[in-house]
Structure formats: C-alpha cells, structure tokens
Amino acid sequence: MIHFSNVTKFYERQAAIKNVTFSIEKGEMVFMTGPSGAGKSTLLKIIYLSEKPDEGSVTIAEWDLSKLKESSIPFLRRNIGVVFQDFRLLDNRNVFDNVAIALRIRGMLDSEIQDWVMEILKMVNLRHKADSFPQALSGGEQQRVVIARAIVGEPTILLADEPTGNLDTDTAAGITRLFKEINARGTTVVIATHNRELYRNTGRRVFRIDSGNIVGEEIG
Amino acid sequence: MYLLYSLRLAIQSLWREKWINLLSVLTIAAGLFMITLTFFVVYNIDLATKRLPARFSVMLYLNDGLSEQEAGSIIAQLKKNNAVEQARYIAKDKALEELKGVLKNADYILEGMDENPLPASIEIKLKKESVNIAGVKKVAAEIKKIKGIAEVEYGEQFLNSIHSIKGMAKAGSLSLIIIMSAGVIFVCYSTIKIAFYRRKEEIETFKLLGATRGFIRAPFVIEGSVLGISGGIASAAAAFVFYYVLFYKVTAAIPILKILVFPFETFPALPVAGLLLGIGGAVIALGRIRFS
Ligand SMILES: Nc1ncnc2c1ncn2[C@@H]1O[C@H](COP(=O)(O)OP(=O)(O)OP(=O)(O)O)[C@@H](O)[C@H]1O
Ligand SMILES: [Mg+2]
Numbered sequence A: 001m002i003h004f005s006n007v008t009k010f011y012e013r014q015a016a017i018k019n020v021t022f023s024i025e026k027g028e029m030v031f032m033t034g035p036s037g038a039g040k041s042t043l044l045k046i047i048y049l050s051e052k053p054d055e056g057s058v059t060i061a062e063w064d065l066s067k068l069k070e071s072s073i074p075f076l077r078r079n080i081g082v083v084f085q086d087f088r089l090l091d092n093r094n095v096f097d098n099v100a101i102a103l104r105i106r107g108m109l110d111s112e113i114q115d116w117v118m119e120i121l122k123m124v125n126l127r128h129k130a131d132s133f134p135q136a137l138s139g140g141e142q143q144r145v146v147i148a149r150a151i152v153g154e155p156t157i158l159l160a161d162e163p164t165g166n167l168d169t170d171t172a173a174g175i176t177r178l179f180k181e182i183n184a185r186g187t188t189v190v191i192a193t194h195n196r197e198l199y200r201n202t203g204r205r206v207f208r209i210d211s212g213n214i215v216g217e218e219i220g
Numbered sequence B: 001m002y003l004l005y006s007l008r009l010a011i012q013s014l015w016r017e018k019w020i021n022l023l024s025v026l027t028i029a030a031g032l033f034m035i036t037l038t039f040f041v042v043y044n045i046d047l048a049t050k051r052l053p054a055r056f057s058v059m060l061y062l063n064d065g066l067s068e069q070e071a072g073s074i075i076a077q078l079k080k081n082n083a084v085e086q087a088r089y090i091a092k093d094k095a096l097e098e099l100k101g102v103l104k105n106a107d108y109i110l111e112g113m114d115e116n117p118l119p120a121s122i123e124i125k126l127k128k129e130s131v132n133i134a135g136v137k138k139v140a141a142e143i144k145k146i147k148g149i150a151e152v153e154y155g156e157q158f159l160n161s162i163h164s165i166k167g168m169a170k171a172g173s174l175s176l177i178i179i180m181s182a183g184v185i186f187v188c189y190s191t192i193k194i195a196f197y198r199r200k201e202e203i204e205t206f207k208l209l210g211a212t213r214g215f216i217r218a219p220f221v222i223e224g225s226v227l228g229i230s231g232g233i234a235s236a237a238a239a240f241v242f243y244y245v246l247f248y249k250v251t252a253a254i255p256i257l258k259i260l261v262f263p264f265e266t267f268p269a270l271p272v273a274g275l276l277l278g279i280g281g282a283v284i285a286l287g288r289i290r291f292s
Helices: A040-047 A070-077 A095-104 A111-122 A139-152 A167-183 B004-014 B018-055 B069-080 B090-111 B133-144 B154-197 B199-210 B213-253 B255-259 B266-286
Strands: A002-011 A012-024 A029-033 A054-060 A080-085 A157-161 A188-192 A205-210 A213-219 B057-062 B082-089 B119-128 B150-155
Touching: A012 A040, A012 A054, A029 A040, A029 A167, A040 A054, A040 A157, A040 A188, A070 B199, A080 A139, A095 A111, A095 A139, A095 B199, A095 B213, A111 A139, A139 A157, A139 A167, A157 A167, A167 A188, A213 B004, B004 B018, B004 B213, B018 B090, B018 B154, B018 B266, B057 B069, B069 B082, B069 B119, B069 B255, B082 B090, B119 B133, B133 B150, B133 B154, B154 B199, B154 B213, B154 B266, B199 B213, B213 B255, B213 B266
Parallel strands: A029 A188, A029 A205, A080 A157, A157 A188
Antiparallel strands: A002 A012, A002 A054, A205 A213, B057 B119, B057 B150, B082 B119
16 A cells, blocks of 8 residues: 655755655554654655655555656545644634535535534544634644544545644543544554554554664564 | 635635725726726727728819810729729819808908819729728829829828827727736736735645645635626726716717717626636736645
C-alpha cells in the first residue's frame, strides 16, 4: 500500500528524511515512534503529498508519486485521511461543518451527509458539541474533531500524527480502540506517536525513527 | 455537485465583507457607466456619419451654352459610372429660381441683373459605398474627363474633417473603453484577491482534504460574477436615469437633441458585460491553483 524506496527529503540542505526504505502492506496498522524532530511528520507529509521527496521513489496504492499528474492529487488525497499534528481545524466553522467539509469537498449534499457526520461524531464522543466552534473546545476535543474528519470519508489509508497528544489515558485508549476498529474494516493505518501506551502489546510493527533514519523495527 | 456549497461559501464571504464589496460594486458600476456614455457618443457619431451619404452630393457645372440634349448625353454617361446613384439636371433658370428661394426676402441682391449669371449644372448623388475620401476623389477625376463639364465641386474639406472626426472619436472611445474595462477587471481582481488571501489557511486545508481546483475556485468565481453582475445592474440603472433625463427632460429644452439615439440593447448588455469582466477578474486573481 505504501512503499518508500531510498527516500530523502531536505529542508534547506538539512535532511529531515535520509535514504529511507520501507513497505506497509494493505490492511496493516503500523506505528512510527522517535524523538521530537526525528522526521515522523515529514514522513507522513510525503505520504499525503504535502511534501515532495527530493530523492528516491514513493508509491501509494499503485500510484507512483513521481509520475502523478498534479490534477490527480486531490483524488489520491481523498483516499487518505489525515489527523494533522497541528489539527488544521477551520476556526470560523462549527464542529459539524469541520467534519462535513471532508464530504462536501467530494460533492456530497447536506441531506446526504447529515446523519453520517453525526454518526462519526458519536464515535468520537462529540455529538453534543456538533454546534460548538473549535475555540470553545478543549485540546482533546479538538483532536477528536480532527480524527472524526479524517475518518468520515472512509479512506483506504489513515494517517494519524500524534493523535493522542492532548488526550488523557482513558480517552487515548478509546481512540486507539477506534483506530483498531477502522483498521479491522480494512483501512491501512499509520500512527506517528511518542506515546508508548499506544502501541504496547498491540502486536503491530513499530518503526523507530531517529534523525531522519529508520533505526529499528520491533513488534509492539 | 459541490456548486451549491460553493454558492453558500460565496454568499458568506460576500456578506462578511459587505461594505468593501458594495464599494467594489459601485466602482464597477461607475466604470461601466462611463463605458456606456462613451459608447453612446460614438454610436451617435457613427449614426450621423452614416446618414451623411444621403445628403452628400457632387455638383458638376456645365460649360455655358450647352444644349439640353448635350446635357442629356452627359447624364447618360454619368449614369454609366458605377459610383453614381442618381443625377439631376438643373437648368440655368431653375438654378436662379432655387437661389431666389434660398435668398427669400433678400432677393433684391439679384435686382438689376439682366442676364442670369448662374451656369447650368448637374447634381449627382453617389452610392453609399463611394462616399469616402478616396471614392469621391476617384469619381471626381473620372467625371472631369467628360466633355462639357467645366467644373466639379464637392465638399472636400468637409469630407476630410468628417473622416478625421469619425476616426478620432473611434480611436479615442475605443481606448477609453479598453482602459475602463481593464479598470473594472482590476477592481474585481483585487477584491477577489483580498478574499482569497483572507481564506488562504482554509484553502490550504481544503487542498489537503482532497478539494479539486474547481471546488477551490468556484466560490471566488461566483463572488466575482455577483460583483460584476451587481455592478452591471447598477450601471444599467444609472444608464436608464441618464436616458430618461436626456430624452424626456433635456430634449424638452433643446429639441435638436431628439436626433440622438440611445440603443436599448445597452440595458441588458451591461449586466452581461459586468458578469464577464467579473469572472475575468476572479480568474486572473486565482491564477494557477497548485497542490504541491
Ligand atoms: N517546513 C520546514 N522547514 C524547515 N525545516 C523543517 C520543516 N518541517 C520540519 N523541519 C525539520 O525537519 C525535521 C523533522 O521534523 P518533523 O516535523 O518531521 O519531526 P517530528 O518527528 O514530527 O517531530 P515531533 O515529534 O516534534 O512532531 C526537524 O528537524 C524540523 O526542524
Ligand atoms: Mg511531528
């Protein structure tokens, strides 16, 4: 599903990703861990086409990114749900609209999305906050809105960048359960996190990243 | 389709910046109204010069002592000329009569003249296509060769000045219309550019969620269209006031202005022009949408 082959990414001559090679199969759930600044977010950004690799090749679901036409990018992105580390919520829209936008972009009408968005909000325990605006939410609540938006479009790949950074242990556990459920339905899930609790005893692959390299792979 | 949602986004954005947008609409309306006035002026100059050929004539003065038959054969020759529409013989005494008619009460001027001083003449009207500087010159040269014609006279000066007035009016108004149109496009361009920058963050997020170029552009193109059409409608209203005042109030005082014509097509054309310029400005403001 996701293949990196000798991928390098520079930021102002400083390599954030160095000659990285790995493969994630369809239906897998994989963790990326490592210290701050290791390059986890950069790796995910390359997958959702927000950053272009400077060297090496990347294939996402049969699409060779170097050969991808720019006008096809939106359609590839619709298959990738992203929990952004910096949330990227729309401040001037309420929770419902922040989640619904992922479907509106696909051309779906309000009548079609209403129930489905509420369903997803229920999954992240935010049904009662549907009309609130992001500023009026706690950090953890905002994070769950982002998660709801990432999964509402039923993507084939779900990328979560520090999805539990603002959550207490119990809520974090709930989110992990949600990710597992989504993964069980066939979605490939990649989670970048510092939080050991997330991958401990999952039996999933964990990539250890440091200074832009994959320095180890273990089973969580 | 996402257009319904785009429409909603556009309306929200238009409403949020209603005062700036109102200002833009008024500016667009002013620009379009000035274009309308310019167009009105050229349109009437054009009409006036189009009516001209019917009045324009060339006078041929005949040699003295020519018989009617000889004059008749000259007319026959003239009629063979492709450029000539009609030719009318004016005998010596007829010419005098006409002159008396023109002088009316001042005909004492002619008193004491025992001999008619006026020559016989032929007045010719040219076909429409030939009433231009080159055409008239050519015909005049050809006619001069006919035997029995003493002199060919036409308003060369007049023709020249009409021609240059028409040329100047056309060039001047065309450049004014182009500048004004560019101004209207620029107003739409900057209004949309500002709206676009204000929503840059949100657009970046839309892109990451998989929005197409169409989805990103549509609200702004709709905004541009609304600004353009509104400006167009406002200018059409202004044009109507102008029309009403000119043709119902001013003509009452200055009846000669009744010969002016205000083309009614202007009213529906203005909103359409506004729409096109608005869309144009929006499209330029958006430029190329990049995803990476
Ligand atoms: N836009 C950018 N411009 C310049 N340097 C950048 C940019 N984004 C990231 N970097 C650098 O690239 C390196 C990797 O950053 P990245 O965000 O991938 O780290 P991370 O592993 O996600 O860290 P964290 O756990 O703190 O989120 C860091 O040294 C960072 O300073
Ligand atoms: Mg990060």
